[in-house]
Amino acid sequence: MFRWxxxxxxxxxxxxxxxxxxxxxxxxxxxxSVDCETTGFDTRTDDIISISxxxxxxxxxxxxxxxxxxxxxxxxxxxxxxxxxxxxxVDVAGARPMREVLPDFLDFLGGRPLVGYWxxxxxxxxxRYVSAYYGFHLPNRRIEVSGLYYERKYGDAPQGTxxxxxxxxxxxxxxxxxxxxxxxxxxxxxxxEMYVQLTDMKARNVRIAREHGHDASAAITVG
Amino acid sequence: xxxxxxxxxxPFDRLSEAEAAELVAALDIGYWPAGQTIxxxxxxxxxxxxxLKGAVEERDEDENVVAILGxxxxxxxxxxxxxxxxxxYVACEETLTYLMPRDTLLSLIHRNPGFAAFFYSxxxxxxxxxxxxxxxxxxxxxxxxxxxxxxxxxxxxxxASTTIEETEQRMSDTDTNSLLVRDGARVGIVTRTNxxxxxxxxxxxxxxxxxECTSWNLITVEDDExxxxxxxxxxxxxxxxxxxxxxxxxxxxxxxxDILGMFAGNSQLIPGRIDRAKTVDDLAGAAADIQSxxxxxxxxxxxxxxxxxxxxxxxxxxxxxxxxxxxxxxxQEAGCLIVMGSEGRGEQTVRTDQDNGLLLADxxxxxxLSRFRVExxxxxxxFGFPPCPGNVMVSNPLWSQTIDDFVMQLKRWVHSPxxxxxxxxxxxxxxxxxxxxxxxxxxxxREFIAMMSGETAAIAHFAKAxxxxxxxxxxxxxxxxxxxxxxxxxxxxSGTFPIVHGVRSLAIEKGISAxxxxxxxxxxxxxxxxxxxxxxxxxxxxxxxxELRLKSQLRAHLAGTTEGESLLRPSDLTTLxxxxxxxxxxxxxxxxxxVRNHFKLGMF
Numbered sequence: 001m002f003r004w005x006x007x008x009x010x011x012x013x014x015x016x017x018x019x020x021x022x023x024x025x026x027x028x029x030x031x032x033s034v035d036c037e038t039t040g041f042d043t044r045t046d047d048i049i050s051i052s053x054x055x056x057x058x059x060x061x062x063x064x065x066x067x068x069x070x071x072x073x074x075x076x077x078x079x080x081x082x083x084x085x086x087x088x089x090v091d092v093a094g095a096r097p098m099r100e101v102l103p104d105f106l107d108f109l110g111g112r113p114l115v116g117y118w119x120x121x122x123x124x125x126x127x128r129y130v131s132a133y134y135g136f137h138l139p140n141r142r143i144e145v146s147g148l149y150y151e152r153k154y155g156d157a158p159q160g161t162x163x164x165x166x167x168x169x170x171x172x173x174x175x176x177x178x179x180x181x182x183x184x185x186x187x188x189x190x191x192x193e194m195y196v197q198l199t200d201m202k203a204r205n206v207r208i209a210r211e212h213g214h215d216a217s218a219a220i221t222v223g
Numbered sequence: 224x225x226x227x228x229x230x231x232x233x234p235f236d237r238l239s240e241a242e243a244a245e246l247v248a249a250l251d252i253g254y255w256p257a258g259q260t261i262x263x264x265x266x267x268x269x270x271x272x273x274x275l276k277g278a279v280e281e282r283d284e285d286e287n288v289v290a291i292l293g294x295x296x297x298x299x300x301x302x303x304x305x306x307x308x309x310x311x312y313v314a315c316e317e318t319l320t321y322l323m324p325r326d327t328l329l330s331l332i333h334r335n336p337g338f339a340a341f342f343y344s345x346x347x348x349x350x351x352x353x354x355x356x357x358x359x360x361x362x363x364x365x366x367x368x369x370x371x372x373x374x375x376x377x378x379x380x381x382x383a384s385t386t387i388e389e390t391e392q393r394m395s396d397t398d399t400n401s402l403l404v405r406d407g408a409r410v411g412i413v414t415r416t417n418x419x420x421x422x423x424x425x426x427x428x429x430x431x432x433x434x435e436c437t438s439w440n441l442i443t444v445e446d447d448e449x450x451x452x453x454x455x456x457x458x459x460x461x462x463x464x465x466x467x468x469x470x471x472x473x474x475x476x477x478x479x480x481d482i483l484g485m486f487a488g489n490s491q492l493i494p495g496r497i498d499r500a501k502t503v504d505d506l507a508g509a510a511a512d513i514q515s516x517x518x519x520x521x522x523x524x525x526x527x528x529x530x531x532x533x534x535x536x537x538x539x540x541x542x543x544x545x546x547x548x549x550x551x552x553x554x555q556e557a558g559c560l561i562v563m564g565s566e567g568r569g570e571q572t573v574r575t576d577q578d579n580g581l582l583l584a585d586x587x588x589x590x591x592l593s594r595f596r597v598e599x600x601x602x603x604x605x606f607g608f609p610p611c612p613g614n615v616m617v618s619n620p621l622w623s624q625t626i627d628d629f630v631m632q633l634k635r636w637v638h639s640p641x642x643x644x645x646x647x648x649x650x651x652x653x654x655x656x657x658x659x660x661x662x663x664x665x666x667x668x669r670e671f672i673a674m675m676s677g678e679t680a681a682i683a684h685f686a687k688a689x690x691x692x693x694x695x696x697x698x699x700x701x702x703x704x705x706x707x708x709x710x711x712x713x714x715x716x717s718g719t720f721p722i723v724h725g726v727r728s729l730a731i732e733k734g735i736s737a738x739x740x741x742x743x744x745x746x747x748x749x750x751x752x753x754x755x756x757x758x759x760x761x762x763x764x765x766x767x768x769x770e771l772r773l774k775s776q777l778r779a780h781l782a783g784t785t786e787g788e789s790l791l792r793p794s795d796l797t798t799l800x801x802x803x804x805x806x807x808x809x810x811x812x813x814x815x816x817x818v819r820n821h822f823k824l825g826m827f
């Protein structure tokens with residue numbers, strides 16, 4: 001509700017017509033899987049150092065037209081985050097600043113919904129720049145793959161069921177491969193793969209079995 | 224641009240780094256729910272698929288599952304390149320595939336012939352491409368080189384009237400160990416060894432004309448033959464030098480040392496060892512050499528068909544010598560020693576069994592015969608030849624009798640067959656004579672072909688053994704379907720036997736006298752029964768099965784067991800090998816259908 005109001009308000013106040021497409025949901029049904037790597041995990045103080053976005057059209061993950069950019073950060077990178085994404089300060093030193101990267105990203109995104117694992121975090125990171133630079137909040141609808149997963153697996157679960165929405169659990173249940181490197185592209189790709197599979201399961205009303213949910217083939221037999 | 228795409232697996236390993244990067248940049252990923260058809264049979268496709276995750280069934284026109292494709296396996300090449308998929312492809316579980324755009328693929332195919340070859344539909348070109356790819360990794364490169372590529376010694380001619388002394392001088396002058404000797408129209412060869420023997424051992428005066436110690440029996444090869452052929456010729460004739468000809472002209476001399484300089488092998492030394500043997504025990508050493516060089520040749524990367532040819536030649540040499548050593552005079556005179564089955568076809572590498580027999584022009588004293596049976600078999604046993612499970616051996620009186628009785632036996636097998644008759648006839652039809660009177664075998668075969676000629680029912684009964692191991696309807700398909708799953712495939716039953724026996728049946732019908740399956744296939748193609756393309760595919764499929772079989776035999780051999788030597792686990796194969804195996808099994812399926820229709824086996 002709050003987001004809807006803010007959406008209307010932002011759109012009314014929007015000065016630059018360049019960003020208008022963001023406010024109209026794309027009728028094609030395409031979505032964009034997004035992942036950002038950051039200097040740390042605080043959305044208020046840390047900076048984005050890379051963005052990857054992959055369009056998904058129907059059953060197809062358009063990796064050939066992916067958006068990939070490194071960003072030169074303002075904040076200093078923290079060691080714990082470097083261990084996760086393996087991007088060092090020197091790796092992003094030659095990159096473009098966010099002021100140049102963000103417009104390209106928003107053009108790529110258009111009015112398509114954002115898809116991701118823990119998408120609110122990535123959206124919040126992006127939102128901070130968007131509102132600082134252009135004075136509005138990222139209006140795109142957000143699709144949380146762990147939410148789709150929850151619905152397929154725990155939607156009808158009795159009270160007290162132990163719930164595991166970890167990236168590893170989803171990867172395992174869907175029988176997806178574990179990509180060796182956690183960079184923005186691979187994480188966006190994994191989220192994209194989760195999205196196509198989970199939306200297909202939803203369309204066919206297939207559920208993920210809870211008791212022997214360690215095997216994707218067990219899920220198939222239910223539907 | 225999924226960086227996780229594996230460009231190191233075939234056929235993408237043939238792409239240059241830049242080409243691979245271009246391909247990876249163009250990749251999308253497709254998601255297919257279980258049960259969805261990814262590609263319809265006959266449909267064109269904008270994408271070539273590489274399975275990323277999941278499994279895809281390949282279904283033929285009768286909806287039989289022909290194969291199950293797993294990660295890294297590819298499909299849709301025909302649909303992209305030729306505009307129509309060869310089969311229907313269905314996701315059998317939730318599946319992700321890399322989508323390789325048509326334009327990118329075609330552009331790479333046009334630029335990179337090694338990559339392109341993978342997409343040609345017939346197996347021969349694929350295999351040739353693989354062979355080319357492997358060239359230089361072993362001995363194969365050397366053996367597959369033409370003789371003209373070897374460093375030949377230039378031919379130096381002298382007249383037969385030249386003296387021994389002058390000849391020696393000429394050899395020193397031209398720095399060679401052999402000279403060609405001209406005597407009118409005939410040409411011979413003289414070597415330093417000949418000179419030493421003449422002057423030192425025979426104490427001929429140095430003024431003797433060289434014509435007197437010249438060997439006039441020139442063994443020649445053409446310069447466009449393979450080095451491998453030269454090696455075979457040397458082995459067969461027990462010669463260390465060959466005269467190389469181009470057209471009618473003698474252009475050089477090839478010595479074994481020249482070939483040895485190119486690689487280390489010693490098959491040409493074994494016949495000498497066999498010839499020098501004075502006792503059966505001496506021969507045992509040579510027999511062990513023959514077997515150990517199979518391992519070595521394979522290790523060096525020699526093609527299995529060539530290994531089989533070398534091995535057969537040496538084995539026959541061994542049999543001939545053994546016959547000379549132990550056969551009593553009566554049998555030497557009246558007998559014809561034959562080898563049959565795979566040994567006769569020249570297709571045996573690792574000794575799995577023995578099929579041999581003795582035809583006699585006339586009855587010989589019973590004592591001689593029984594002694595020979597026992598001694599011959601005993602010797603082969605010490606040489607490490609396993610006994611024949613079907614008892615097709617000299618020691619069995621059925622397989623060592625007079626030609627008249629044996630022809631009667633053939634008649635019984637043809638006209639009143641029992642369960643074993645087709646096997647006996649098949650094994651016999653592959654016979655070659657290794658020692659003694661070859662005319663006996665020629666006569667027996669001629670009579671056999673005459674018996675079968677026009678006897679449609681008899682040939683059909685014989686051919687029917689092609690279905691001895693379950694037929695094309697069910698089991699072949701499930702064998703094909705096991706490719707990609709963990710079910711061992713019996714290479715002998717599913718691959719080698721149907722080809723060998725089908726070809727054998729056709730060869731009997733057409734009265735073809737060649738014994739090797741490849742030669743028979745060529746002879747059948749000459750009758751226009753099937754075209755040359757199919758003939759090539761069939762021989763290549765056979766060669767491929769033999770190669771797979773040899774690999775698993777050697778593995779079993781190392782493990783010290785013959786159990787399961789012809790079984791193959793698909794998961795042990797590379798993706799490319801699996802692809803080739805599928806193609807080869809498909810050729811077998813087609814051939815089986817041809818044979819079944821031709822002999823109308825459906826009626827039996």
